[in-house]
Amino acid sequence: MAAANTSCSEENFSCSICLDVFNSPVTTACGHNFCRTCITKFWDEQVKYKCPVCNKLFDTRPDLQVNTLLTEMVDRFGTSVRVKEQPCVEPAEVLCDFCTGTQLKAVKSCLVCLISYCPTHLEPHQRVAGLKKHRLVEPMDRLEDRMCKKHNQLLELFCRTEQVSVCQFCTETDHKSHPVVPLKEEYEVKTAQLGKIEAKVPRMIQERKLKIQEIKEADRQIADVAQVLNVLISYVEKWWDDFNEIRENRISTEKQTEDLIKELEREIEDLTNRSSVVKQLSHTKDHLHFLQAFRSLKDPPPTRDWTSVEVRPPSSIGTFWRSLDQLKETLNMDTAYVTMDPDTAHPKLIPSEDGKRVHHRRGMKP
The missing domain is CATH 4.10.240 (CD2-Gal4)
Incomplete structure (x- = not known):
């Protein structure tokens, strides 16, 4: 009998919204009691003001009256009337909006109340006729956004x-x-599209990495060409300095050279004239004239014995041409090497210490 009285007392002193012991109980015009916080929150989220228990509609938001008698009885009854607490839920779950203190896992969400309920606080929707008409769905967070x-x-x-x-x-x-489809159907379509995007992105990344390598390779080849050209320029400058030295040394013997050339040209002219006379005489049929003229041709004009005269270019000129031929050969080998292996194109050309030869950097073979 005592157990029955306790059960009756628990029901009478519990708010039908939060199902917990009344906290600052107030009474509506239809005679139902609620926690002030619970009924206020409930009406804040509704378009029309109605009683959560009997579903009675009010034209305007009712003024809540404090239930003094119920407040005194709750204070006297103390904490003996409490709904038993349930285990805490995982953080990822949808939580009950009406739980005070530790929020419990919601099992349903009400699309009319826009509130999620744990099993205990869902009980009025399963018992009260007016609340049974509400549409319950699987727990959802951010109901307002949905x-x-x-x-x-x-x-x-x-x-x-x-x-x-x-x-x-x-x-x-x-x-x-x-054209309208269920959210789930469109979700599956968009998920498939997302899979294609996810597969495409790595390829796009790889393409861009290859492009970076291509750009760097082009820059490297330009740098290699610049280095080769710098070597060639320094090589040519060295040759030019050597040549200027040869030319300056040549100025001292320039007068002697000019005299030799003039003497040679004069002898060439005399010999040319003599050749013309000989040619004309070879065609004459006049015996007397031939013999008289031949006598004047018997003795050649005075000329120098040029076999004893030596004119040789400086020995450095020969070195210059040999160095140039070697450079040409090296460049030809370098071109063939680049054609066979573009990844290692343009080996570095290094001049020798005397600046007269070119070779590849050690470790790089054409």
């Missing part, structure tokens, strides 16, 4: 024309002529 702002209905569909989520009423008004 509701259509225009029709206050759950966003369950997806408009493919405008690429937005819509409710059932939207398909009968603004989106009447648009």
Whole structure:
């Protein structure tokens, strides 16, 4: 009998919204009692003001009256009337909006109340006739964001024309002529597209890495060409300095050279004239004239014995040409090497200490 009285007492001193012992109990005009915080929060989230128990509608938001008698009885009853606490839930779960202190795992969400409930706080929706009419769905977080702002209905569909989520009423008004599918169906389509994007991105990354390598390779080849040209320029400058030295030394013997050339040209002219006379005489048939003329041709004009005269270029000129031939050969080998292996193109050309030869850097073979 005592157990029955205790059960009756627990029901009488519990708020039908939070199912916990009344905290600052107030009474509505229809005679039902609630915690002030619970009924205030409930009405804050509703378009129309109604009683959560009997579903009575009020034209305006009622003024809540403190239930003094119930407050005194709750204080006297103390903490003996408490709903037993349930285990704490995992952080990733949807939590009950009505639990005080430790929030428990929600098992259903109400699309009318826009509140998620744990098993204990869901009980009025399973017992009270008015609350049974509410639409319950699987627990959802951020319920306000899942509701259509225009029709206050759950966003369950997806408009493919405008690429937005819509409710059932939207398909009968603004989106009447648009192709609409369930959210799950569009989710699967977009998930498949995301898979293609996910597979494409690594390829795009690899393409860009290859492009970076290509750019760096082009820069490297330009740098190699510049280095080769610098070597060639220094090589030519060295040759030019050597040649200027040869030319300056040559100036001292320039007068002697000019005299020799003039003497040679004079002898060439005399010999040319003599050749013309000989040619004419060879065609004459006059015996007397031939013999008289031949006598004048018997003795040649006075000339120098040029076999004793030696004119040789400086020995450095020969070295110059040999060095140039060697450079040509090296460059030809370098070109063939680049053609066979572009990845290691343009080996470095290094001049010798005397600046008269070119060779490849050690370790690099054509």
